[in-house]
Amino acid sequence: MTVDALFSQAGVIRTDTLADMFDVAALLSKQPVPAGDRVAIVTNAGGPGIVCADACQAAGVLVPELDASLAEELSRHLPETASVANPIDMIATASAEDYRRTLRTLVDAAAFDAILVIFVPPLVTAADTVASAIRDVAASAPGCAIAAVFMTADGPPPELSGSGVQVPGYQFPEEAARALALAARYGRWRSHDDGVAMVAAPDAVTRGAAIISGELGAGAGWMAPGAVAELLGCHGVPVAAWRLADDAEQAASAAVELGLPVALKAVARGLVHKRDAGAVAVALDTPARVRSAAAEMSRSVTAAGYELEGFLEQPMIADGVELLVGMVQDQSFGPVLACGAGGSTAELLNDVAVRITPVTDVDAAEMLRTLKSFPLLTGYRGGPARDLAAIESVVLRVSAMVEAHPEIVELDCNPLIAGPDGALVVDARVRVTAADSPPPLPSVGN
Numbered sequence: 001m002t003v004d005a006l007f008s009q010a011g012v013i014r015t016d017t018l019a020d021m022f023d024v025a026a027l028l029s030k031q032p033v034p035a036g037d038r039v040a041i042v043t044n045a046g047g048p049g050i051v052c053a054d055a056c057q058a059a060g061v062l063v064p065e066l067d068a069s070l071a072e073e074l075s076r077h078l079p080e081t082a083s084v085a086n087p088i089d090m091i092a093t094a095s096a097e098d099y100r101r102t103l104r105t106l107v108d109a110a111a112f113d114a115i116l117v118i119f120v121p122p123l124v125t126a127a128d129t130v131a132s133a134i135r136d137v138a139a140s141a142p143g144c145a146i147a148a149v150f151m152t153a154d155g156p157p158p159e160l161s162g163s164g165v166q167v168p169g170y171q172f173p174e175e176a177a178r179a180l181a182l183a184a185r186y187g188r189w190r191s192h193d194d195g196v197a198m199v200a201a202p203d204a205v206t207r208g209a210a211i212i213s214g215e216l217g218a219g220a221g222w223m224a225p226g227a228v229a230e231l232l233g234c235h236g237v238p239v240a241a242w243r244l245a246d247d248a249e250q251a252a253s254a255a256v257e258l259g260l261p262v263a264l265k266a267v268a269r270g271l272v273h274k275r276d277a278g279a280v281a282v283a284l285d286t287p288a289r290v291r292s293a294a295a296e297m298s299r300s301v302t303a304a305g306y307e308l309e310g311f312l313e314q315p316m317i318a319d320g321v322e323l324l325v326g327m328v329q330d331q332s333f334g335p336v337l338a339c340g341a342g343g344s345t346a347e348l349l350n351d352v353a354v355r356i357t358p359v360t361d362v363d364a365a366e367m368l369r370t371l372k373s374f375p376l377l378t379g380y381r382g383g384p385a386r387d388l389a390a391i392e393s394v395v396l397r398v399s400a401m402v403e404a405h406p407e408i409v410e411l412d413c414n415p416l417i418a419g420p421d422g423a424l425v426v427d428a429r430v431r432v433t434a435a436d437s438p439p440p441l442p443s444v445g446n
Contacts, residue, residue, distance in 0.1 A: 002336070002354050005353065005354045005355070006333055006336065006354065006355070006356055008185075008189070009355050009356055009363070010356065011186065011189040011190070013182050013185070013186050015182065019175070020175075020178055020179065020182070023168075023170065023175050023176075023178065023179035024178075024179040024182040024183055026168040026179070027145065027147055027168045027179045027180065027183050028183055028186070030166040030167065030168050031138070031145040031146060031147065031166075031167070031168065031183075032142060032143060032144070032145050033145070033183060033186060033187040033190060034113040034114045034145045034180065034183055034184040034187045035113050035143070035187055035191065036113035036184070036187070036188075037060070037061045037062045037113065037184050037188075038061075038062050038064055038111065038112045038113045038114070039056050039061050039062060039063050039112060039113070039114050039115070039116060039180060039184075040063075040066075040086055040088065040106050040111075040112040040114075040115045040116070041053055041056070041063060041086060041087035041088065041115075041116045041118065042087070042088045042090070042099065042102055042103060042106070042115060042116070042117045042118065043087055043088070043089055043090070043117075043118035043119075043120070044089070044090050044091060044092055044093075044094040044099075044118070044119060044120055044122065044125075045089070045092065045118065045120040045151075046083070046087070046089045048118050048120060048149070048151060048173050049087030049088075049089055049118060049173075050087065051173050051174065052087065052116055052118060052149070052173035052174075052176070052177055053086070053087050055173060055174040055177035055178065056116070056177045056180070056181065058177075059177055059178050059180075059181030059182075060181050060184075060185070061114075061177075061180060061181045061184050063086050063087070064086060065085055065086050066084060066085065066086055066088075066111070067111070070105070070106075070109050070111060071084040071085070072084075073105055073109075074088065074102060074105055077098070077101050077102075078090055078094075078098065078102070079091055079093065082094075088102060090102060092120075092122040093122070093124065093125075094122075094125065095124075095125055095129075096125060096126075096129035096130045096132070096133045097133070099117065099119075099130050099133045099134060100133035100136065100137060103115060103117065103133070103134065103137040103141075103146070104137055106144075107137060107140075107141040107144050110143070110144075112144065113144065113145065113184065113187075114144065114145040114146070114147070114180050114183075114184065115144060115145070115146045115147075116147055116148075116149065116173070116176050116177065116180060117134050117146065117147070117148045117149065118148075118149040118151070118173060119131075119148070119149065119150050119151065119152075120151045121151070121152050127150055127152055127154075127157050128157045128159045129159075130157075131148065131150070131156070131157040131158075131159035131160045131167075131169075132159045134146065134148050134160060134167055135159060135160055135161065135162060135163070135165055135167055138165050138167045139163055139164070139165040145180070145183065146167055147167065147168050147169075147170065147176045147179065147180060148160055148167050148168070148169045148170070148176075149169070149170045149171070149172065149173050149175075149176050150169055150170075150171065151171065151172065155169065155171055156169020156170065156171070157169070192362075193362050194360055194362065195360030195361045195362025195363060196360055196361055197358035197359060197360045197361075197396070197399065197400070197403075198358075198361075198396040198397060198399065198400040199400055199403075200235060200400040200401060200403070200404040204234050204235050204236070204401075204404070205404045205405075207234040208231050208234050208235060208401065208404065208405055209405065211223075211227050211230050211231045211234070212231065212405055212407050212408075212432050214227065215227050215432055216407065216432060216433075216434055220432060220433045220434060221269075221270070221431060221432075222269070222270065222272060222429055222430070222431050223429075223430045223431070223432060224267070224269075224309075225242075225244070225265070225267050225312045226242075226244050226312070227430075228428050228429060228430045229242050229428070231401070231430060232401075232413075232425060232428060235397050235398075235400065235401040235404075236393075236397050237394055237397045237398060237401070237413070237425060238390075238394070238422065238423060238424050238425060239424065239425045239428070240314045240315065240317055240417075240424045240425065240426050241258060241314060241315055242312055242313065242314050243257065243258055243312070243313045243314075244267070244310055244311070244312055244313075245294075245310055245311045245312075245313060246310045246311075247294070247310075247311075248290070248291045248294035248295055248298075248311075249291070250311075251264060251290050251291070251294045251311045251313060252287035252288075252290045252291050252294075253287075254313050255284065255287055255290045255313060256287060258313060258314070258315045259315050260284070260285050260286065260287075261282075261283045261284055261285040261315070261316045262284050262290065262313050262314060262315055262316060263280070263281070263282045263283075263284070263313065263314050263315075263316055263426075264280070264281045264282075264284055264290060264293050264294060264297065264311055264312075264313055265279060265280050265281075265311065265312045265313075265314075265427070266279035266280075266297045266298075266301045266306075266308060266311060266312075267308070267309045267310045267311060267312055268301055268306035268307055268308050268309055269306070269307065269309065270306060271301065271304075271306045272429060274427075275344060276304075277300060277301055277304040277306065278296075278297060278300030278301065278304070279297055279300065279301050279304075281293035281296075281297060282316065283316060290313075294311055297311070314426065317417045317424055317426055318417075318419060320386065320417040320418050320419040320423075321373075321376045321377055321386050321417070321418045322341070322342040322343035322414075322415035322416070322417060322418075323339065323340065323341065323342040323391065323414075323415065323416040323417075323418055323423075324338070324339070324340055324341070324342030324343075324346050324352075324412065324413060324414035324415065324416060325337070325338070325339050325394055325395055325398050325413045325414075325416055325425075326338045326339075326410075326411055326412040326413065326414065327357070327398065327399075327402050327408070327410065327411040328409070328410050328411075329408075329409040329410065333356050334356065334357070335356070335357040335402045335403070335408075336354055336355070336356060336357070337354065337355050337356075337357050337359050337395070337398065337399055337402065338352050338353070338354045339352065339353055339354075339364075339367045339368065339371075339391075339395050340352030340353060340371055340373075341371065341372075341373045342414045342415040342416060343414070343415050346414060349373070351371050351372045351373050352371075353366075353367035353368075353370045353371060354367075355367060357399045357402050357403055358399050358400070358403050359395060359396060359399035360396075361392065361396060363395075364392040364395040364396055364399075365388075365392055367395065368388060368391060368392065368395075377391070377418060384420045385420065386418040386419060386420060386423075387418060387419060387420060387421055387422050387423060390418070390421075390422045390423040391416070391418050391423045393423075394413070394416060394423055394425070398411065398413065405432075405435075406435040407432040407433060407434065407435045408430060408431070408432055409431055409432065409433050410429075410430070410431040411428070411429070411430045411431070412428065412429050412430075413425045413427075413428045414427060414428075415427060
């Protein structure tokens, strides 16, 4: 899934077989890239036409019905028993001239982005004459991709090529349908709006570099929670208010400053999955409960084999949809950004969209809208709609931060609480290592 998403973002055509690779290459090298997904099927045999239509729809391209005026125009020169739906079945008696006129009518109507032509050898029509007719129409149809299927023992005739034009030929409808679907997907990518990526401001890069340098000085690895919050904050990523406390008494005092109730989290070097070590307590509504939770947390963290360094406190955040925004350095692709359903069940749900950084505003919007859980953000079953712009802003800012600091090799903002009027990172972790060389300072800010 990840590789498919990244290839799609980069415009890479991925095929399942070598045969499909050569089939789509033949189409793209000989015909224009389809501008859309609308496919017309022209055949002299109903069965292969239906097979082709099913294969097209299974591969993700459309086989729409013809409008009434176009169907009427085709009916004027085809036998009464012909079908002018889509597939267009000209029946077995169709001549080369029938192919020519039908294709010419479809091209002139400009109602389709591609045409698949199927020929099954009858007794009265020669394959070479049909191939010549297809080639002649293709030569005067620069905006429409045309592919031919010749279901003959000898395969596609050489007459499909000539006079500066080549029509790719296939032996079976499914081959042509898959090739056309892949070509159409590539066409969508070429016409796709790339959007604009956010670039980190120079002062944010400078402050962030100083924070990361300080953490690297203490040893490469997971950054301290306070440093993580500062790094996110200097890049404009909204983080819930927080306080650090050395012991239970300081934690109780900090809770009063923040405003009860609060969430309490243990801080220990190397402690990543806090809940598994009993290092998280929520909805603590009195100083006494904060002290008690801190004492119990100290025992459980120590028992789990970690050295307790202190506590991180945050006020409880109003209910919202839990998301995650994360990033990991991939050896093949570089920084890969993820956005998806968050919270303690994130790994179980595995509802996530990924992109290569830098991520653009178009990418961020698409990532959210491809999630299965996206309806939760738009008012599912009467619930409040969440601030999509705020969520997208977090995605863009994290992308800009990752691009500005190559030392970041892993990042996880989980959960990101999405509310009706904003989004807040409640918990985050960042892992850093020394980079080979620092990135140049960007010339523009966000």
